[in-house]
Amino acid sequence: MKKEVAKRVQRIDTKVDKMRMRRKDTNTLKVKENVFDDATLKILYTVSNKGILNAIGGSISTGKEANVFLGEGKDGDIAVKIYRISSSTFRSMEEYILGDPRFRNVRHAKKDIIFAWTKKEHRNLTRAKEAGVRVPEPVHAERNVLMMEFLGEEGKAYPLLKDVNLDPEDAKLIFDTVIRYVELLYVKANLVHGDLSEYNIIVNPRTMEPIFIDMGQSVTLEHPKAREFLMRDIENILRFFKRYGIKEQAEDIYSSMKEIKQKTNKLS
Numbered sequence: 154m155k156k157e158v159a160k161r162v163q164r165i166d167t168k169v170d171k172m173r174m175r176r177k178d179t180n181t182l183k184v185k186e187n188v189f190d191d192a193t194l195k196i197l198y199t200v201s202n203k204g205i206l207n208a209i210g211g212s213i214s215t216g217k218e219a220n221v222f223l224g225e226g227k228d229g230d231i232a233v234k235i236y237r238i239s240s241s242t243f244r245s246m247e248e249y250i251l252g253d254p255r256f257r258n259v260r261h262a263k264k265d266i267i268f269a270w271t272k273k274e275h276r277n278l279t280r281a282k283e284a285g286v287r288v289p290e291p292v293h294a295e296r297n298v299l300m301m302e303f304l305g306e307e308g309k310a311y312p313l314l315k316d317v318n319l320d321p322e323d324a325k326l327i328f329d330t331v332i333r334y335v336e337l338l339y340v341k342a343n344l345v346h347g348d349l350s351e352y353n354i355i356v357n358p359r360t361m362e363p364i365f366i367d368m369g370q371s372v373t374l375e376h377p378k379a380r381e382f383l384m385r386d387i388e389n390i391l392r393f394f395k396r397y398g399i400k401e402q403a404e405d406i407y408s409s410m411k412e413i414k415q416k417t418n419k420l421s
């Protein structure tokens with residue numbers, strides 16, 4: 154048993170080492186920041202010991218705050234989203250803050266915020282799923298590492314909505330589903346995505362099914378800006394689908410959702 158675990162860790166280690174090597178090659182490499190700092194490596198060991206992640210593979214994406222990798226889970230491919238603890242902006246901040254006794258705990262605080270954020274994304278995905286919204290199935294959150302269903306085939310991620318060629322019929326179908334999901338989130342899950350756009354919707358190219366991703370910033374309706382975020386989400390969607398001849402008004406969509414919400418509340 155121990156041996157097996159060691160083997161798994163070794164596989165993760167080898168992959169990490171490869172990543173490190175590739176880090177030198179800034180052109181091919183997408184991992185610019187220290188994703189695999191010691192703390193994160195430890196987390197990868199932990200989830201490896203728990204049997205959740207067997208190996209970590211190639212980079213799927215490098216974002217502002219997180220990197221997404223293909224991973225090998227218990228039952229096949231999973232997506233591994235790693236929030237970077239040390240971002241470059243934070244490092245320069247450290248220079249000013251470290252050594253100042255008032256901020257003795259700031260590094261700790263920053264970490265805690267990232268961990269809370271990761272957990273929140275996991276929880277938001279669960280909540281969205283329970284409301285009937287198609288999202289990547291959350292697998293596990295550990296510190297700054299979120300593991301979830303990999304949306305893709307044979308190691309290749311499905312495209313984002315922004316990169317899919319749509320005929321007007323598919324566009325209308327996807328649009329209707331996206332609006333239905335926004336409504337389900339709002340009415341059933343009490344959630345607003347908060348960063349919804351063609352960049353955070355994945356499309357299964359075979360079924361043309363839209364899938365919402367990136368829900369770390371999603372807020373509950375108690376949030377003071379929930380309404381503002383909801384309007385912005387709807388407007389982003391309308392802006393994207395305008396090119397396919399869809400010309401609805403954000404206000405109308407919002408009013409209709411609000412009405413349904415009020416009716417649902419009265420019933421319960």
Ligand SMILES: Nc1ncnc2c1ncn2[C@@H]1O[C@H](COP(=O)(O)OP(=O)(O)OP(=O)(O)O)[C@@H](O)[C@H]1O
Binds near residue numbers: 213353
């Ligand atoms: N479950 C998944 N399956 C396949 N690909 C995914 C999955 N989740 C994310 N991706 C890919 O990784 C990219 C980045 O993911 P995501 O949008 O969640 O983070 P992000 O935009 O980098 O976050 P931030 O900008 O806050 O750093 C997506 O655009 C998508 O291409």
Ligand SMILES: [Mg+2]
Binds near residue numbers: 216
């Ligand atoms: Mg994103």
